[in-house]
Amino acid sequence: MNRLQHATSPYLLQHAGNPVDWFEWGEEAFAEARRRDVPLLVSVGYSACHWCHVMAHESFEDPGTARMMNDGFVNIKVDREERPDVDAVYMNATTAMTGQGGWPMTVFATPGGEPFYAGTYFPRAHFQRLLAGVSEAWATERDAVVSQGAKVVAALAGTGTLPDGPLPGREVTEAAVRDLAGTFDTARGGFGGAPKFPPSMVLEFLLRHGTPEATRMAEATLEAMARGGIYDQLGGGFARYSVDAGWVVPHFEKMLYDNALLLRVYAHWWRASGSPLARRVALETAGWLLREMRTPEGGFASALDADSEGEEGRFYVWTPAQLREVLGAERGAFAAAAFGVTEEGTFEHGTSVLRLPADPDDRNMLDDVRAELLTARAGRVRPGRDDKVVAAWNGLAIAALAETGALLGLPHLVDAAREAAGLLDRVHISGGRLLRTSRDGRAGGNAGVLEDYADVAEGLLALYGVTGESRWYERAGALLDTVLARFPDGAGGFYDTPDDGERLFQRPQDPTDNATPSGRFAAAGALLSYAALSGSARHREAAEAALGVVTALADRHARFAGWGLAVTEAALAGPVEVAIAGAPDDPRTAALHRAALMAAPPGTVIALGDGGVPLMEGRGPVNGEPAAFVCRRFTCRAPMTTPADLTRELRTPAAG
Known part of the structure; x- marks a missing residue:
């Protein structure tokens, strides 16, 4: 066992038995490289990465390759999910x-961490030649390498x-x-x-934008994914991506x-x-999260592997x-037709990935078949979980x-x-x-x-809007105070790391969306x-300034600014603020709350409960009846006491 036996990352622990003398990222590795006067070999991946497993089996488990790595380098293994900052700078x-990136990522660097050669997956023979070449260059052409x-x-x-620029306007979202x-892809x-x-x-973003063209693109994509192989037709949940353009065969990690x-x-x-399809997929995906990803401590694990049994x-x-074999001849034929399972197969070795191109006429039989196949599949060897x-x-x-x-x-979903x-x-x-990160209820050491x-602030604010429990609003506020104090550029x-974080050769900063x-x-x-909940001009101004970069991305690179565009839609809508005043256990309060949730325009915030949030201050029941106040920037319309009036108000153009 090498040094990784003491790691908390499941990915690093996968490599604890390698003959490679791995180090975790940290000063110990850098000091050892300086002491030995050798380069660093930084290998970055994650536990559900298929090609990371392939390179591990071919090279890191091979004694000859490991000997070359140990003799010529100080080797560092990094879990990109634990250290996204390290991953970001070396991926840049x-x-x-090389003109491309991916994982496993293999970087050769000076003892000070400066990269001088990099790539992704290398087959063993190529990797051994590379190790020999880099070692030779370090010994004979040191100045050029440095x-x-x-x-x-x-x-x-x-x-x-x-x-950067000002808050984008409607012309930007339309572009x-x-x-x-x-x-x-219209097809x-x-x-x-x-x-x-x-x-x-x-x-x-497209759902929030809401024009016919935007809605058409969103709905067509949502339906295609839900009916394709990227969606687990038995257990719910989506795989990482489709290897083809038709959503047929996924890369199976979840x-x-x-x-x-x-x-x-x-x-x-x-x-x-x-949409009934939307509801079913939401229910099944939520069920999958609770069934397969929940940890004993109440959190959610990071990933399921793509592989099982190698x-x-x-x-x-x-x-x-x-x-x-599971269903019998007649029902087996029904399942094959419904799920697109053929003798030729859509995947490897004559196997097929289950899809549901259309709902069959006999929906009850489909439900029964899905349940039986899910039970049968539970007896297979499961993919590993990064917990x-x-x-x-x-x-x-x-x-x-x-x-x-x-x-x-x-x-029960709110409880989760x-x-x-x-x-x-x-x-x-x-x-x-x-x-x-944490594991088994114990925090890791990564900031x-x-x-x-x-x-986390987004999640806590959403949870407050559903429960009215003001402690989540307060926790979110503390986190956002740190954002404003430690991350601005x-x-x-914003930078991606705090101003008191570990110094890397570059401070990472990327405004574009990725996964x-x-x-x-x-x-x-x-x-x-x-x-919108607090009335804080400072937070509003920081949000608008951060969105200024959306304009530069929207008309040519909108796929990489989806969340910025979605937040822009919320900002352009107000966002709408709804304060619901009434006893939490009063059914009339609950009815107003549900109306607000169902009719909410993009990015709407909802305040309710027993106070503690400025949007609720000075707003109470009307003539003893629970009341809803629809506001923008704390300027409110007349209170409403019926769900129908609230729904009508939220769905009028003036309110959304």
Whole structure:
């Protein structure tokens, strides 16, 4: 066992038995490289990464390759999910040097951490030649190697900035819709070609924008994904991406962040349309989160692996013979037709990924078949689970579960959101500062980055809007105070790491969305909501300044500004503020609350409960009846006491 046996990251623990003398990221590794006068080899990946497993089996478990690594380098293994800052700066270097990125990421750096050569997955023979070549260059051409590292760092120092501006207007969001329409796949949904990733933040923007064209693109994509192989037709939940343009064959890993974001979008689609498909997918995805991703402490695990029994997708795929074995001949044929399972197969070795191109006439039989197949599948060897709790992704899950539970009338989902928030409050948050990860109820040592603060604040504010429990509003406010104190870049944006965080060769800062909302756009959304509840001009101004960069992205790169555009829609709508005054246990209060939730325009904030939030101050029942006040920037219309009046007010153009 190497040094990683003491790690808390499941990904690092996967490598604890390698013959490679791995170090965790930290000063010990840098000091050892200086002492030995050798380069660093920094290997970055994550537990659910298929090609990370392949490179591990081919190279890191091979004694000969390990010997070359140990003799010539100090080797550092990094879990990108624990250290997104380290991942970000080295990914910038990798893409700058090679034109592409991905994981596993392999970076050679000076003992000071400056990268001079990088790549992603290397087959063993190629990797061994590379190790020999870098060792030779370090021994015979040291000055050139060090100079290359300095040049890379200097070049990266001048990149990544985008022009800021004022809060974008309607013309910017309209330009974004036109840009998205230019890459929209009218036949199969989604944007661009293969591989296709679920465009969660873009879909939220399109639903909020609400024009016929925006709604058409959103609904077509949501339906195509829900009926495709990227969605687990038996157990619910979405895989990371589709390897093809038609959503048929996924890359089978399942990530918490994808499912949290998509759960919220499908719930919002149901709210806007009443679609039975949207409701079913929201219910099933929420059920999957609680059944397969919840930890004993009440948080949510990071990911499920793509592989089981050494094969990608083995847990999920079926043959016609396997269907007949479980269901019998007649029902097996029904299942094969419904789910697109053929003798030729859509995946490997004659297996097929289950899809549901259309609902069959016999819905009851479909439900029975799904239940039986899910029970049978439970007897297979399950993919591994990365059970560390990441603060940011749990924040996304809290928001999704709280809102879905409230919209669909499922209190147990709200309870799950509350429990996850309690775990973050107990384990991750102290004095307004946030730790990024925990495992088994014990916090890790990695400081929270901007997305952690922003996404947790977003989740806590959503939870407050559903429960009226003011402590979540207060916790969010403390986190956002830290954002404003520690993360600003002085030009209206934010760095991804705090000003008192670890110094890397570059301070990471990326305003664009990736698989999750960028830290900057997530911060803008949480700041805007908090300002609407608190009346704080400081928070409102910071949110608007952070959104200024959206203008530079909207008309050519809207796919990378989805959350910024969604928050912009909320800002342009007000956002609308709804204060509901009345006894919490009064059914009339609950009816007003539900009306507000169901009719809410984009980004609406809802205040209720027993005070503690400025939006509630001075607003109470009217003639003894619970009342709802619809406001913008604390200027309110006349109070309403019936759900019908509140719904009408929220759905009029003047209110939304």
